[in-house]
Amino acid sequence: MEEMLESNEMIVHLGPQHPMQPGPFRLNLRLKGETVMDAEVELGYIHKGIEKILENKTYLQGITIVDRICYLVALTNEECFVGCVEKLLGIEPPARSQYIRVILEELSRLQSHLLGMGEFGEFIGFVSMFMYTIKEREDILTLIDMVTGARVTHSYLKFGGVRDDLPAGFKEKALPVLNNLKKVISDYEEMFQSDRIYRERTEGVGILTADVAKSLGVSGPALRATGVPFDIRKNEPYLVYEDLDFKVCTETAGDCAARVRVRLNEMRESIYILEQCLDQIPNGPLFPEGTPYGRRTPVMRVPAGEVFHRVEDPRGEMGMYMISDGTDKPYRVKVRGPYFPTLQALPPLIIGTTVADVAAISGSMDGCTSEADR
Amino acid sequence: MDAKTIIESLTGKFPEAISETGIESPIRIRAYVDKEKAKEVCQYLKDSLQFDHLCSVCGVDYPQRNELESVYHIASYDHPVVLMLKVRLPRDAPEIESIVPVYWNANWYERETYELYGIVFKNHPNLKTLVLPEEMLGEWPLRKDYEGFPNKTARNLV
Numbered sequence: 001m002e003e004m005l006e007s008n009e010m011i012v013h014l015g016p017q018h019p020m021q022p023g024p025f026r027l028n029l030r031l032k033g034e035t036v037m038d039a040e041v042e043l044g045y046i047h048k049g050i051e052k053i054l055e056n057k058t059y060l061q062g063i064t065i066v067d068r069i070c071y072l073v074a075l076t077n078e079e080c081f082v083g084c085v086e087k088l089l090g091i092e093p094p095a096r097s098q099y100i101r102v103i104l105e106e107l108s109r110l111q112s113h114l115l116g117m118g119e120f121g122e123f124i125g126f127v128s129m130f131m132y133t134i135k136e137r138e139d140i141l142t143l144i145d146m147v148t149g150a151r152v153t154h155s156y157l158k159f160g161g162v163r164d165d166l167p168a169g170f171k172e173k174a175l176p177v178l179n180n181l182k183k184v185i186s187d188y189e190e191m192f193q194s195d196r197i198y199r200e201r202t203e204g205v206g207i208l209t210a211d212v213a214k215s216l217g218v219s220g221p222a223l224r225a226t227g228v229p230f231d232i233r234k235n236e237p238y239l240v241y242e243d244l245d246f247k248v249c250t251e252t253a254g255d256c257a258a259r260v261r262v263r264l265n266e267m268r269e270s271i272y273i274l275e276q277c278l279d280q281i282p283n284g285p286l287f288p289e290g291t292p293y294g295r296r297t298p299v300m301r302v303p304a305g306e307v308f309h310r311v312e313d314p315r316g317e318m319g320m321y322m323i324s325d326g327t328d329k330p331y332r333v334k335v336r337g338p339y340f341p342t343l344q345a346l347p348p349l350i351i352g353t354t355v356a357d358v359a360a361i362s363g364s365m366d367g368c369t370s371e372a373d374r
Numbered sequence: 375m376d377a378k379t380i381i382e383s384l385t386g387k388f389p390e391a392i393s394e395t396g397i398e399s400p401i402r403i404r405a406y407v408d409k410e411k412a413k414e415v416c417q418y419l420k421d422s423l424q425f426d427h428l429c430s431v432c433g434v435d436y437p438q439r440n441e442l443e444s445v446y447h448i449a450s451y452d453h454p455v456v457l458m459l460k461v462r463l464p465r466d467a468p469e470i471e472s473i474v475p476v477y478w479n480a481n482w483y484e485r486e487t488y489e490l491y492g493i494v495f496k497n498h499p500n501l502k503t504l505v506l507p508e509e510m511l512g513e514w515p516l517r518k519d520y521e522g523f524p525n526k527t528a529r530n531l532v
Contacts, residue, residue: 044505052516214426214451217479230451236401308402308447308456310429319429321447321458336430336447341479373505 008032012355016045023369027346027358034354039347043373050374054333059085059159059302062330067153069335070371072115075101075108075144076313078157081333083238083309084322085159088302091288097161098239099281104147104156105239105311106270106277110181111140112314113263113270116366117188120260123363124201129191136184139177146170159300160293161286171278178271185267192260202256206349206361209254216348217341220316221266222365225251225258232312243280246273256364263366301328313338315366337371375453377403380423387422388415404458412461413471416446420476424450425457431473431483433491435465435517442468442517444493448477463493472498490516 005011009032016024024045030038050069054062066081067074079101086092093101114137121129141151146167148154156163192198208218210226223230231248233241249265251258287294304326310319316338325331342365350358377397384405385392391411396404407415419425429447436443446459461470472495473480484495485504492514495501503511514520 044503044507047505049515052520215478217428217477219427228451236454306458308429308458310456317429319447321430321432321445323434332434334430334432334445340482344479344482 004038005030006032009037014358023367023373025343025369025373027362029350029355029358031355034356036350036353036355036358039350039358041343041346043343043369046370046373048370048374051333051335054330056329058299058328059330060299062333063157064153064155066335067155069337069374070339070368071152072112072368073108073313073315073318073371074153075104075148075156076311076318078154079105079238080309080311080313080318080320081322082157082159083311084307084320084333085302087307087309088305088322088324089159090303091160091291091293093161094285094288095240095282096165096284097286099277100147100162100166100286101157102239102241102244103166103274103277103281104144104154106273107140107144109270109314110267111137111144113267113366114140116314117260117263120360120363120366123359124198126195126198129188132184132188136181139180143170143174143177146173158287158293160288160291165286166281174274174278178274182268182271185264189261189264192257199257201357201360202260202364203253205256205357206353206364207253207255208345208349212348213254213345216345218316218345219341220313220338221249221259221262222342223316224249225262226254227252232310232317236310238309238311240277244273244276256360259364259366299328301326302330310336315339315368315371316342335374337374339365339368340372343367343369343372375424375450375455376400377455380455380457381405383423384415384419387418391415401454402456402458404460406460406462409461409463409470412444412446412459413473413476415459416448416473416476419448419457419459424452427451428473428477428479428483429456431480431487433487433493433516435491437465437518440465442491442493444468444470444487446473468493469496470494471496472501474498490514492517 012029015026026042028040029036053065066077069077114133118130118133145151148156208226210228213223213226227250229248229250246269249262251262302324304324306323308321310317318338319336321334322330323332350361381395391408392405394406425448427449429449432445434443442463442465444461449456487493489503489506
């Protein structure tokens with residue numbers, strides 16, 4: 001990048017650790033005045049070697065490792081990993097376990113979107129937003145904590161089911177939190193709408209069109225904000241999503257404001273899903289009956305084969321490609337995180353904008369560098 | 375578009391290049407492709423069969439067969455079928471044409487596969503390390519015979 005520099009241009013490095021972006025990565029910007037002429041992302045500051053570690057751990061140990069891909073979506077990562085193994089084993093969790101998983105994954109989506117929105121507020125100088133959302137997120141985390149016993153990394157899913165049943169009185173504790181959140185989401189919306197600075201910093205900024213988003217491989221809310229109704233929960237239903245009523249939230253503008261609106265509406269849908277689940281959840285066993293899978297999961301060998309399983313993460317399409325050679329450890333696990341292509345799409349999106357908009361665009365993508373740079 | 379139609383269309387168009395096709399479920403299909411034809415097949419998938427969404431590119435090491443595989447998972451924003459397209463490459467000189475001109479987002483996936491497995495993607499616009507330091511280039515950490523990792527972890531748990 002330096003070689004191309006003209007006399008009136010300069011290079012600005014954002015990061016490796018910059019308040020603009022959670023997680024270390026470096027964004028090199030070539031600026032002419034305030035305009036971004038060129039941009040380049042440098043990854044590799046976190047690289048945990050998750051894929052190599054997974055090859056050397058048993059399947060059960062793998063669950064604790066995939067938790068660490070991104071702390072915001074530990075449960076969705078577990079769902080993807082466990083889903084792969086279940087497909088290879090040819091088993092399916094009973095209905096009660098499936099409902100519990102959906103409940104936890106939707107709670108997980110809520111807390112991830114809340115934190116993402118708060119951080120986005122912070123990036124564009126709307127600092128009080130972060131304080132509002134982090135408070136609501138605490139309530140959601142408390143609910144998750146009641147079930148899994150942990151706030152961030154849960155190791156809660158097991159092959160064929162879940163580790164524990166819902167605690168007594170969970171529904172009674174959850175419903176007031178959800179009702180409060182419904183009200184709060186409307187407050188957020190009103191706050192965004194009534195704030196002129198917010199609107200001027202987000203509307204018409206960082207516009208992604210549907211065609212460009214598709215060609216960049218973007219998924220999740222960033223894609224749905226361009227009008228493409230692509231959601232794995234609908235396109236390729238897993239667990240009990242097929243039996244639940246919810247709609248895929250889309251917007252057409254494709255700008256920063258649209259991405260935030262999609263997340264707001266998705267939170268409403270998540271609450272709706274949770275209410276249905278809490279009403280409909282059937283009684284029954286947590287693990288398939290007549291199988292060895294259960295509380296004492298045996299150290300097990302998984303039949304040889306390969307599988308590609310994907311789930312809808314709060315950031316988009318989370319997929320894992322797993323090869324088993326018939327032993328107790330996976331032969332190969334490829335993690336296809338949703339933020340990897342979105343982060344890759346950042347430079348084309350910010351070229352031509354001003355340096356002040358870089359934070360808004362990058363923040364509205366709701367990134368998790370740790371997950372891209374696993 | 376259903377799985378059977380896609381397989382028939384692919385084998386009809388590239389009878390020499392496509393082999394070992396299979397339908398694992400209504401939304402999961404697989405095929406091997408000759409390495410010379412991989413890019414052309416990808417272009418056909420994108421233009422004619424609505425496979426406009428590249429999910430991932432990755433490598434797999436098979437030291438016993440002395441082979442590496444480059445595996446492409448290609449899906450669509452319009453239909454639910456995911457195609458697993460695999461290419462066999464010799465382990466001592468793994469080279470394949472880059473598919474970045476077809477799928478823009480293959481760029482980082484190919485860079486990642488290159489630094490972790492040593493698979494060279496010819497005509498890639500910027501084939502350099504992505505997540506590892508440059509000094510590690512040539513060590514290919516995800517190959518099975520990589521020595522810099524304690525491979526014995528948890529081996530005796532069975």
